[in-house]
Amino acid sequence: MRSGKVPVNTLKRIVMSSMGKWPEGLVVGPKIGEDAAVIETENGYEVIASDPVTGASKNIGYHAVYVNSNDIAATGADPRYMTAIVLLREHASEEELRDIMHQINTACEDIGAYLIGGHTEMVPDQKTNIICGTMFGWTSRYVPTSGARPGDSILLTKGAGIEGTSILAHERADELSEMLGKDLVDNAKGYSKKLSILSEARLIRDLATSMHDPTEGGVAGALNEMAIASGFGFDVDTSKIPVSRETREICAHYSVDPLNLISSGTLMATIPERNTKDAASLLEGASIPYSFIGKITENGRNLPMPEMDALWEII
DSSP states (O other): OOSSSOOHHHIIIIIGGGOOOOOTTEEEOSOTTOOSEEEEETTEEEEEEEEEEOSOSSSHHHHHHHHHHHHHHTTTOEEEEEEEEEEEOTTOOHHHHHHHHHHHHHHHHHHTOEEEEEEEEEOTTOOSOEEEEEEEEEESSOOOGGGOOTTOEEEEESOSOHHHHHHHHHHTHHHHHHHHOHHHHHHHHGGGGGOOOHHHHHHHTTTOSEEEOOOTTHHHHHHHHHHHHHTOEEEEOGGGSOOOHHHHHHHHHHTOOGGGSOOTTOOEEEEOGGGHHHHHHHHHHTTOOEEEEEEEESSOBSSOOOSSOHHHHHO
């Protein structure tokens, strides 16, 4: 298998087929495209999501919090608590650990969540630091990825490749500065401040039939995951998908497709036609860039599922 997410067919054949019986109260469990598990309680829904940070060596504390809270936000829930497993590279310093913990705590404060536990250890022969996070949230109404319906408009906030742009700007700063200019790279580094989708998810969660956080596989991967989860198709106009100058030039330098680049920080949602004006008004009022890029269809997909994320092709 290649680096990155395990392919969909392998997940279905090995991982999903190995899952036991769902417990009582589990309303969203293991399924392609779903961002989090949802458990019904007497007072609403508890939401739980887990994600690692494996493709970056810098700012991984921030990434770990935001990618996990994004999965919670994409269900319409508010993130509350986080646990983090910090696996340090061999010979990592105390200063590295201190910096990682500072990042995690700062990002948790930013989204209104609390770090409540986890585990730390140094792993022999490991070359980079890795964080595996789990975020817990709550909502009175959950929004599943599988909720998309034919005729819904597909909404995308900010643009494609946000997380990948940030990672590459930090990991390949010297190379990219020489080729593309320091100003562009500095702007791209600032994309680390765009990684949370919590604000826009809170604004439109009552208007959406589904929401999704484009991680590995980028926008193209997320569209396909949304289609698989809902059992329908999609028709998008790729010219309507915003791609910033920084993302476009970095992807052109490495000859990769920005639509296949990991994109935490982008919210993808499906909005019934009756709600599109309200969604647009809310996002505009909050100065959050967005675009309606296409429609959910009965069948067919006009963008293929990427074989692997563009980030892994580069690093």
